[in-house]
Amino acid sequence: MSVQTALVLGATGQVGGALLKELLASPHFTRVGEFGRRNTSLESLSTGKDKLEQKTIDFEKLDVAGLRDSKWDVVFISLGTTAKAAGSPEAFERIDREYVINAAKAAKSDHPQKLIYVSSSSADSKSRFLYLRSKGLTEEGLASLGYEETIVFRPGLLTGVNRPGFRLGESMALAVSGVFSHFSSSLDIKITTLAKSLVLAGQLGAAGLPAVAGAKQAGKDGARFTVIGNAGAVALAKEFKS
Secondary structure, three states, rough: OEEEEEEEEEOOOHHHHHHHHHHHOOEEEEEEEEEEEOOOHHHHOOHHHHHHEEEEEOOOOOOHHHOOOEEEEEEOOOOOOOOHHOOOOHHHHHHHHHHHHHHHHOOOOOOOOOEEEEOOOOOOOOOOOHHHHHHHHHHHHHHOOOOEEEEEEEOOEEOOOOOOOOOOOHHHHHOOOOOOOOOOOOEEHHHHHHHHHHHHHHHHOHOOOOOOHOOOEEEOOEEEEEEEHHHHHHHHHEEEOO
């Protein structure tokens, strides 16, 4: 299997940070780009810094960001926010959907590319809940861009995160999922496990995914995409655990 290059959009987030480290440690990816409003401190990286290309960009000015210049083989997108953090529903949709779709479009070049997006469990373009609806609409929008293939991960509750401040709701959810995770792998996932699965999907492509990933097809004609749920992401990482 030939080596590849990868671009990460959203590398300073919880999932993106773990993904970036996994890519830098992988011998399969010889060059990794980190483009975003902020960049990861090099001091926080222990390996692979020699193959890292960093660039600060403005998501409101993607036409001059140069996202497609390096013709990345795999484009990973882990961008996202919440309505509370964004300040309003309108700002949330602009960041969570418009930035993501516009960045993916700007990164698309004239050679075969994979697009891998971190969505959310229960994402649905017809949901009455803003967050889930936005994720579902984003999935569909990305699938319509014409990448060689689009793979969407729908993780459940993320564990192993290091957020500033205390979140009561999240802490309660983690406690509950921690109990039920002994009986099901569909509820939560460690961010390091998710990162490993993301990298493997980029390396293998949709056709190379093992059956344990539980990959399914979604979307409509002309905008189909591959979906990997929480249990599939957990199983995929275990399948290739060294």
